[in-house]
Amino acid sequence: MSFLSLYRKYRPENFNDLIGQDQVKQTLKNALKNDRVTHAYLFAGPRGTGKTSTAKVFAKSLNCANPSADFEPCGECNSCQRIEKGNSLDVIEIDAASNRGIDEIRELREKVKFYPGEGKYKVYIIDEVHMLTKGAFNALLKTLEEPPESVVFILATTEPHKVITTILSRCQRFDFSLLTLNDLKKRLKYIADSEGYKIDKKALDILARSARGGMRDAISLLDQAISFSDGNLNAKEISRMLGRINKKDLKEFLINLSQKEGQQALELLDKQLESGLGIERFSDELIEYCRELLLIKECGIDSGILEYSRSYLEEIASVAANLSTKEITNIIDEFASLKEKLRSSARPRLQLEISVIKLSSKESSSNSLESRLSELEFKLDNLVKSKQSSNFKEKVDPQKANQRSKKEKNEEKSLKKKPSTKANKASSKQSTPSGDDKVKNVEEEAKKSVPSKGTGKQELSLAQVKENWARVLKGIR
Secondary structure, three states: OOOOOHHHHOOOOOHHHOOOOHHHHHHHHHHHHOOOOOOEEEEEOOOOOOHHHHHHHHHHHHHOOOOOOOOOOOOOOHHHHHHHHOOOOOEEEEEOOOOOOHHHHHHHHHHHOOOOOOOOOEEEEEEOHHHOOHHHHHHHHHHHHOOOOOEEEEEEEOOHHHOOHHHHOOOEEEEOOOOOHHHHHHHHHHHHHHHOOOEOHHHHHHHHHHHOOOHHHHHHHHHHHHHHHOOOEOHHHHHHHHOOOOHHHHHHHHHHHHOOOHHHHHHHHHHHHHOOOOHHHHHHHHHHHHHHHHHHHHHOHHHOOOOOOHHHHHHHHHHHOOOOHHHHHHHHHHHHHHHHHHOOOOOHHHHHHHHHHHHHOOHHHHHHHHHHHHHHHHHHHHHHHHHHHHHHHHHHOHHHHHOOOHHHHHHHHHHHOOOOHHHHHHHHHHOOOOHHHHHHHHHHHHHHHOOOOOOOOOOOOHHHHHHHHHHHHHHHO
């Protein structure tokens, strides 16, 4: 007998074998129990989540000669055996991707009229139904709405939004969700043990995460790992098979970015790319690692949001302590936008290096200082202009000018006095203020120039509002 792939060998044979999708199993079993089997079902969800397997199990339950008390198929009667082997006359599987035309649907309409030959129901499983043409959908519409009593249609699709609404309204829809890591790990452990292979927890975790919620993908990766490692299923061998980057290298790369060590970051990147790691793979690994750091930083080790060992969680927490939340989110945003650019770029490596240089450049850290300075300069400019307009009004109206207090005049005189050039030279030789000092000085000047709320000396007039309104609108934009 030829070799049989693991995902075919361990395909679910009854409802108990179906992993996850509890809401779907409960509804279908209750329909069997209460004799409320409808004529059309739509199974929608990502690939590898059990849509076709559930359809086959449901078809076996409908035609089983000796179902159990909870309506599980016996798996031993003639009908169950033939459905399991795929040669039953009453369960017809149609691939809509290759039979998508109106002629195939017309042929189906003619065959629907015949009664089932062995069991109680004739079940049509149409896989990837969204691939049907519009004409084929319209041809199927009337048959789907009023089929013979002994016919059940099960439509499976990964893209339900492409199915026309008139078809959707005639079906009971079941949405299949991605499987959890725990469900994937339990199933993989069961299959590995059944095949006589030992697999450690880290290797299980790597395989389950690489499957991204799909059971078929997870089992296929396990099958590949057994062949690659010759049965030696450890984390190191599986990481090498998948071409995954070492977490230590990711940690070093992030530290280089945070410390603005662009040269070291580019050298590490070059080393990874020369070893055969793809650019998109590197971006995905880095984004996923940053996500883990962000969740640990915000939620803590004991939150249970990350299903890792305690030692690995503590290791992630130590890395996250050296990075701020803003730094991590900036890295995620930059590499997420990089993935979009790679699709249309003729030089993907150049785009990657530009992103690394942006994140490790010292100029990026001064952007916040520049924005603060520009904001303060804008506020001071508004204050100066408003002061000038008030002075102009006082010159025009001599009565208001005479009302100014002696204290204000003395302050203006002291401000007009210029220090000597020698003093200026001495102060300039002593020290030159840094960017942070400049910001602090501007902030102090802004605070001094803003009048206190209680004095009420400067009131905002309608003329000032009209004069500065264009600047206010520009600032808002």
